[in-house]
Amino acid sequence: MSERRGAVRGPVGPTTGDGERSALPAHGLPADRVLAEVRALRTADRATHGGRLFAYVYDPAVPGLDDLAAAAHAASAHVNGLDPTAFPSLLTMENALVGAAARLLGGGPGTTAPDVVGSVTSGGTESLVLAVKAARDARSDVAAPRLLVPVTAHAAFAKAAHYLRLALDTVPVSPRTLRPDPADVAAAIRPETVLVACSAPSYAHGVVDPVGAVAAVAAQRGVRCHVDACFGGWTLPYLRRLGAPVPPFDFGVDGVTSISVDLHKYAYAPKGVSVLLHRDAALRAPQYFAFAGWPGYTMVNPVISSTRSGGPIAAAYATLRHLGDDGYLALAERTRTAVAGLADAVRGVDGLRLLAEPESTVVCFTSTDPEVDLFTLVDELTARGWHTQPQFRYGDLPASVHLTVTAAVAPTVPAFGPDLADAVAATRAAGPVRLPADLLALVGTLTPDALTPDLLAGLAAGLGLGGDAGGAGPVLPERMATVNTLLDAAPPALRERLLAGFVGLLQRPTY
Numbered sequence: 001m002s003e004r005r006g007a008v009r010g011p012v013g014p015t016t017g018d019g020e021r022s023a024l025p026a027h028g029l030p031a032d033r034v035l036a037e038v039r040a041l042r043t044a045d046r047a048t049h050g051g052r053l054f055a056y057v058y059d060p061a062v063p064g065l066d067d068l069a070a071a072a073h074a075a076s077a078h079v080n081g082l083d084p085t086a087f088p089s090l091l092t093m094e095n096a097l098v099g100a101a102a103r104l105l106g107g108g109p110g111t112t113a114p115d116v117v118g119s120v121t122s123g124g125t126e127s128l129v130l131a132v133k134a135a136r137d138a139r140s141d142v143a144a145p146r147l148l149v150p151v152t153a154h155a156a157f158a159k160a161a162h163y164l165r166l167a168l169d170t171v172p173v174s175p176r177t178l179r180p181d182p183a184d185v186a187a188a189i190r191p192e193t194v195l196v197a198c199s200a201p202s203y204a205h206g207v208v209d210p211v212g213a214v215a216a217v218a219a220q221r222g223v224r225c226h227v228d229a230c231f232g233g234w235t236l237p238y239l240r241r242l243g244a245p246v247p248p249f250d251f252g253v254d255g256v257t258s259i260s261v262d263l264h265k266y267a268y269a270p271k272g273v274s275v276l277l278h279r280d281a282a283l284r285a286p287q288y289f290a291f292a293g294w295p296g297y298t299m300v301n302p303v304i305s306s307t308r309s310g311g312p313i314a315a316a317y318a319t320l321r322h323l324g325d326d327g328y329l330a331l332a333e334r335t336r337t338a339v340a341g342l343a344d345a346v347r348g349v350d351g352l353r354l355l356a357e358p359e360s361t362v363v364c365f366t367s368t369d370p371e372v373d374l375f376t377l378v379d380e381l382t383a384r385g386w387h388t389q390p391q392f393r394y395g396d397l398p399a400s401v402h403l404t405v406t407a408a409v410a411p412t413v414p415a416f417g418p419d420l421a422d423a424v425a426a427t428r429a430a431g432p433v434r435l436p437a438d439l440l441a442l443v444g445t446l447t448p449d450a451l452t453p454d455l456l457a458g459l460a461a462g463l464g465l466g467g468d469a470g471g472a473g474p475v476l477p478e479r480m481a482t483v484n485t486l487l488d489a490a491p492p493a494l495r496e497r498l499l500a501g502f503v504g505l506l507q508r509p510t511y
Contacts, residue, residue, distance in 0.1 A: 022510065022511060023510075046387050049061070049408065050408065050412070051406070051408040051409040051410070051411060051412040052385050052386050052387060052412055053387045054386070054387060054388045054389060054402070054403040054404050054405070054409075055387065055388070055389040055402065055404050056404075058264065058265050058266060058268055058404075058406050059268075059406050059407070059408035060268040060323075060331050060406065060407045060408060061406075061407055061408035061410075061411075062268070062323065062327075062331075062407075065268065065319065065322065065323070068318050068319070068322055069269065069270050069315040069318055069319050070270075070315070071318075072314040072315045072317065072318035072319075073270060073311040073312065073314060073315040074311070075314060076089065076090070076309075076310030076311050076313065076314035077309055077310065077311035078309075078310075079309070079310030079311075079314075080307055080308065080309070080310070081094075081305075081307075081308030081309070081310055081313065082301075082306050082307050082308065087310065089310070089314075090310045090313055090314075093310075093313050093314060093316075093317040094119075094120045094313055096317060096320075097120055097263065097273075097275060097313070097316055097317060097320065098117070098118035098119070098120065098275055098277070100320055101118060101233075101234075101261050101263075101275040101277060102116040102118060102251075102277055104233070104234065104237050104261075105229065105233060105237070105250040105251055105259050105261065105277065106250035106251035106252040106253075107250075107251040107277065107279070111251065111252070112251070112252060112254075113251035113252075113279050115279070115280040115281065116251060116277050116278065116279060116280070117277070117278055117280065117281050117284050118275050118276055118277040118278065118284070119275070119276050119284070119287065119302045119303055120273060120274070120275055120303075120313055120316075121273075121274045121275070121276055121303050121304075122272045122273070122274065122303070122304075122305060122308075122312070123262065123264065123271070123272040123273070123274050124154070124156060124228075124230035124231075124260060124262045124265075124274050125156040125159060125160075126274065126303060126304055126305075127230060127260035127262075127274045127275070127276040128154065128156040128157055128159075128160055128197075128226075128228060128230070128260060129156070129159065129160040129163060129164070129304065130276055130287050130303060130304065131160075131195070131197075131226045131258050131260060131276060131287075132147055132157070132160040132161065132164055132166065132195055132226075133160075133164055133286070133287060134224075134258070134278070134283065134284060134285075134286045134287040135147075135194045135195035135224045135226070135286075136164055136166060136194050136195070136286075137286035137287075138194070138224070138283075138285075138286045139194045142191075142192050142194055143192075144167065144192055145166045145167070145192055145193075145194040146166060146167040146168075146169055146190055146192045146193045146194065147160070147161050147166045147167070147168050147169065147193075147194070147195050147197070148169045148170075148171070148185065148188055148189060148193050148195070148196045148197070148223075149168070149169075149170055149171075149196075149197045149198075150170065150171050150172075150173050150179075150180040150185075150198060150199070150202075150209060151170045151171070151172055151173055151180075151394065151395065152173050152178065152180075152199060152202040152204055152205065152209075153170075153197055153198070153199055153202070153228065154199065154202075154203055154228055154230070154231075157197060157228075166194070167192070169188055169190070169193070171184040171185055171188050172184065172395065172396075173397075175396045175397060177207070178202070178205045178207045178355070178356050178397075179207060179208075179209055179210055180198070180209060180210070180214070182210055182213035182214050182216075182217055185213075185214050185217055185218075186217040186220075186221075189217070189218070189221045189223060193221070193223050194223065194224065195223065195224050195225075195226055196214060196217075196218040196223050196224070196225050196226070197225070197226040197227070197228055198210070198211050198214045198215075198225070198226075198227060198228070199227075199228045199229075199231075200227050200228065200229040200232055200233065200236060200249035200250075201231060201232045201236075201359070201360045201362065202231075203231050203362075203402075204364065204391055204400075204402060205355055205356045205362065205364045205400075205402075206232075206356060206358060206359065206360045206361065206362025206363075206364060207356050207359060207360075208232070208236070208246065208247050208249055208359065208360070209249075210247070211227055211247065211248060211249040211253055211256065212247070212248050212249075212253050215227075215253050215254065215255030215256045216254070216255050218255055219254065219255035224257040224258065224283070225255050225256050225257055225258075226256075226257065226258045226259070226260070227249055227250070227253075227256050227258070227259045227260075228260055229249065229250070229259050229260060229261045230260045230261060230262040230265065230274060231262070231265060231360075231361075232266070232360045232361065233250075233259065233260070233261030233262070233266075234261055234262070234263070234265065234266040234267045234328070235266040235332050235335065235360065235361055236249065236360060237250075238328055238329050238331075238332035238333075239332055239336060239360065241329060241332075242329070242332060242333055242336060244336065244359070245359070246359070251277075251279060256279070257278065257279050257283055258276065258277060258278045258279065258283065259276075259277045260274060260275070260276050260277070261274065261275050261277070262274040262275075263275060263316045263319075263320070264312075264316070266331075266332075266335075266361065266406075267316065267319065267320060267328070268319055268323065268331070268406075268407075269312070269315055269316035269319040269320070270312060270315045270316075270319075271312070272312055273312045273313065273315075273316040284302075287302060287303075288300065288301065288302050289301045331407040332407075334407040334410045335361055335405055335406060335407045335409070335410070336361075337410055337413075338405050338406075338407070338409040338410040338413050339358045339360075339361060339362075339363060339405045340358070341410075341413035341414075341416075341417075342363045342403060342405060342409070342413060342416060343357075343358050343363050344417075345413070345416050345417035345420055346363065346365045346420070348417060348421070349417075349420055349421050349424050350369070350424075351367060351368055351369035351371070351372040351424055351428070352365050352366070352367060352368065352369075352372065352420075352424065353365060353366060353367075353368050355398070355400050361404065361405045361406070362402065362403065362404060362405065363402075363403040363405060364391075364400050364401070364402050364403070365400060365401055366398045366399065366400045366401070367398075367399075369428075370432065371427075371428045371431065371432065372424055372427050372428060373427055373430075373431070373432040373433055373481065373485075374390060374399050374400070374401055375390055375399075375433060375480070375481040375484040375485050375488070376427045376430055376432070376433060376481045377401065377423055377424060377427045378390045378401060378480070378481070378484070379479040379480060379481050380422075380423035380424075380426045380427050380430075381419065381420070381423050382479075383423075384419045384422070384423060385419075386416065386419060388401050388402065388403055389401070389402040389403070389404070390402075390480075390484050392484075392487060392488045392495070393488055394492070399488055433481045433482055433485040435482070435485055435486060435489065439486070440489060443486060443489050443490045443494065444489070446490075446494060447494070448493050448494050448496070448497040451494070451497050451498070451501065453501075456498070456501040456502075456505075457505065459486075459498070460501070460502055460505050463477065463482060463483045463486065464476075464477035464482075464483075465477065465483070465502050465505060465506065476506075483502075486498075487499065
């Protein structure tokens with residue numbers, strides 16, 4: 001099941017029968033036709049079920065769960081979280097979700113953090129932005145606040161620093177352990193530092209930072225410490241109960257002031273629901289936005305959005321109630337078994353090595369053979385029905401392939417090993433991607449400001465990235481190895497501009 005190298009996939013998504021592609025046709029269409037169009041467009045997407053998609057979606061493979069969540073979502077889709085006094089059902093469900101997350105992460109009655117409070121957000125990025133906002137606004141005495149994170153911290157921290165105008169300071173991680181040294185964190189804290197953050201685990205590699213030591217040095221300096229457990233916060237407690245050596249990372253750790261956990265990841269709720277927890281209400285208070293300086297209603301928001309659909313909140317509530325604590329423990333055990341099987345498959349293939357021994361729900365590997373080009377390997381796995389996530393080089397850290405493992409992956413593990421070995425053999429036969437010397441020289445010397453629209457368009461066209469193919473939709477290459485090789489060769493600042501430009505070329509309105 002291989003495709004021609006460099007083939008173009010073509011327009012993504014079909015046109016409607018009469019060529020009308022506007023979301024606002026001159027005359028309304030029958031409901032069954034509209035739904036048929038949506039289903040037809042979805043055929044171009046990766047399959048979200050079946051255990052072969054190792055990024056972006058989280059599938060527990062629980063029969064009936066999708067229907068339950070969809071029904072709960074529909075029941076509350078038009079309820080507005082803007083005013084909890086008008087819609088107390090949402091307030092009740094939000095409080096229940098926050099309480100469940102707090103109990104799972106070491107807070108609540110009978111713990112060392114009995115006063116934990118929280119908010120439901122639209123996703124991990126919003127949770128992290130709000131954690132940074134609360135820390136910044138709590139320190140009005142600091143004119144130029146700073147945020148301190150390991151280089152492996154999620155990119156949403158950089159987004160938060162950019163949006164909220166904080167300086168972003170980073171500390172390196174060991175190429176061997178992929179963790180920061182707490183001494184480096186301590187040395188990097190400045191008088192203007194308002195928040196130190198760490199990961200449990202880091203998304204890229206799936207390792208848990210030394211939260212206890214980092215929180216201790218932050219507390220010694222009077223700085224808040226946020227634990228980004230968006231990715232693993234709902235699985236690490238269950239893995240610990242199953243006997244995994246999970247290090248302390250939650251509110252049981254002195255100095256941890258806030259934690260984020262995504263329910264649309266390993267709580268298996270539909271997108272997008274996350275929870276941001278604070279150790280107490282005083283720490284959460286600066287997160288709120290209130291405004292009475294206009295003649296309309298006084299706006300009070302605990303999160304970034306004002307109007308919020310109750311659909312995702314109700315779907316998450318229904319999911320947690322249906323699966324229950326015992327259900328999540330069983331799903332964690334199934335996921336742990338799948339992780340072990342995938343790691344064994346990687347160990348069994350010459351030319352590959354695990355970048356880190358799995359300790360959560362991630363398998364991350366790299367190449368030890370110059371003839372095994374990781375970006376070509378990703379394409380070969382895609383051709384065999386496996387969607388993996390390539391990660392570029394960064395400093396001393398090599399390029400790698402990331403697998404986010406869910407409970408749905410367990411039945412597919414026996415098929416992955418042979419396909420991986422076959423894909424590696426095909427990758428060796430194809431040889432590494434070799435960019436033209438002049439193109440390599442260009443990306444090595446080109447500054448982001450020198451990337452003109454014409455130059456960007458020329459690069460995109462040469463890579464098979466197109467905008468509107470004769471009115472039929474955006475065009476993507478069937479294979480991405482050449483694109484990824486170019487991006488990997490580019491310095492990070494140029495890579496950012498290239499990717500933003502490429503995505504901008506794809507996101508064109510249809511009229």
